Amino acid sequence: MVESFAMTLQEEMSLVIERHNIERFAKNFKGNKLIKVPNVYPDMSSDRVLCMEYLDGFKVTDAVEIKRRGMDVETLVKNGINLYLEQVIIHGFFHGDPHPGNMMVMPDGRIAFLDFGNMGKLLGIDRRQLEEFIQSAISEDAVRLADVIEDVAVVSHIPDRNQFERSLYEIFDMIDNVSLGDLSLDLLFNKLWKIIGDNRLYFPEYIYQLMRGISLMEGIGRQLYPDLNIMESIKPLPDGS
Numbered sequence: 522m523v524e525s526f527a528m529t530l531q532e533e534m535s536l537v538i539e540r541h542n543i544e545r546f547a548k549n550f551k552g553n554k555l556i557k558v559p560n561v562y563p564d565m566s567s568d569r570v571l572c573m574e575y576l577d578g579f580k581v582t583d584a585v586e587i588k589r590r591g592m593d594v595e596t597l598v599k600n601g602i603n604l605y606l607e608q609v610i611i612h613g614f615f616h617g618d619p620h621p622g623n624m625m626v627m628p629d630g631r632i633a634f635l636d637f638g639n640m641g642k643l644l645g646i647d648r649r650q651l652e653e654f655i656q657s658a659i660s661e662d663a664v665r666l667a668d669v670i671e672d673v674a675v676v677s678h679i680p681d682r683n684q685f686e687r688s689l690y691e692i693f694d695m696i697d698n699v700s701l702g703d704l705s706l707d708l709l710f711n712k713l714w715k716i717i718g719d720n721r722l723y724f725p726e727y728i729y730q731l732m733r734g735i736s737l738m739e740g741i742g743r744q745l746y747p748d749l750n751i752m753e754s755i756k757p758l759p760d761g762s
Contacts, residue, residue, distance in 0.1 A: 524726075528726070529617065529639050529726075529730075532638065532639070533638035533639055534638075535568055535638075536566065536567065536568055536569060536570065536571040537566075537567070537568045538638070539571055539637050539638045540561050540563065540566055540571055542637040542638070542640045543558065543559065543561050543573070543637045544561060545614060546558055546608075546614065546634070546637060546640075547560075549608070549612040549614060550604075553604075554631070555600050555603075555604060555631060555632065556604055556631055556632055556633070556634075557576065557578075557627050557631040557632070557633040558633070558634070559573045559574040559576055559633065559635070560573065560574040561573045561574070576625055576627065576633050576635075577627075577628070578625035578626050578627040578628065578633055579625060579626055580621060580622075580624075580625065580626075581601070581621055581624040581625060581626050581632065581741060581745075582621045582741060582744055582745065583626075584744075584745055586626075587626065587745070590628070592626070592630055594745050594746050595746050597626065597630065597632070597745070598741075598742045598745050598746040598749055599749075600632060601624070601632050601738065601741065601742065602738055602739075602742055602749070602751060604632060605619060605734065605735070605738045609641075609643070609651070609731060609734075609735075610648065610651065610652065610655075613642065613643035613644065613645070613647065613648050614640060614641070614642055614643070615640065615641045615643075615730075615731070615734060616634050616637070616639075616640060616641075616734060617639035617640050617641045617730045617733070617734060618636065618639045618733075618734070618737070619634065619734055619737050619738055619741075620737050620741075621741055622635075622636075623635045623636045624741070639730075641727045641730040641731060641734065642727065643727055647725070647727060650669060650672060650673050651731075653665070653669045654666065654669045654670070654673070657669055658693075661690075661693040663686045663687075663689040663690045663693065664686055666689050667682070667685055667686050667689060670722065673724060673725070673728065674722045674723060674724055675723045675724060675725060676721070676722070676723040677720060677721065677722045677723075678720060678721040678722075679720045679722075680720070685716070685720055688716045688719075689716070691712070692709060692712055692713065692716075695708075695709070695712065696709070710732055710736060735751070738751075739751050
């Protein structure tokens with residue numbers, strides 16, 4: 522995790538890399554009417570200066586402004602979650618730090634992501650493994666999920682496979698029995714981190730970026746719309762529907 526953070530810092534200091542990230546991100550979402558990607562001006566940019574379009578919107582967590590403009594909060598939140606999941610699952614190129622300061626709502630309701638210095642990247646095999654992870658989690662198949670986790674991990678030292686699978690079943694049980702209002706990804710991730718620690722599992726850097734990014738997105742969503750169920754948003758995405 523420390524090495525991943527160090528590498529991310531190096532990339533974030535290069536404005537040429539950030540410009541390329543914006544251009545790639547814009548290409549991925551070309552024609553999508555739910556998102557606004559700021560234009561960049563290469564002729565006026567360098568590794569020390571990034572010249573980009575000024576966006577006149579408001580902070581994504583400004584609930585008062587959202588309501589004042591007559592926007593539907595639930596729709597806005599779900600659009601934001603779906604846009605982020607599309608970045609991850611469809612494009613394999615996602616914003617690594619989607620905190621409230623890096624997201625805006627445009628006057629027409631489009632969502633804009635800002636600050637593209639920290640981006641997560643998934644290879645084709647990474648996306649396939651992520652899809653398998655999501656599908657096995659949704660189907661509550663602990664045996665398959667355990668296999669996927671071992672495949673994804675760079676290093677694993679699982680002392681007791683049966684206990685490992687049992688721990689995963691306990692997460693499924695928690696999802697099934699904790700009320701919607703009390704169920705959050707932070708709660709699930711805390712449980713998952715204990716399992717990871719007990720089994721000395723080490724993952725590629727994108728896993729840590731992804732867990733942080735989804736947690737931040739859920740936090741924004743729940744701040745605006747407390748009934749958000751991000752698990753329901755994830756379910757239809759692996760098959761591309």
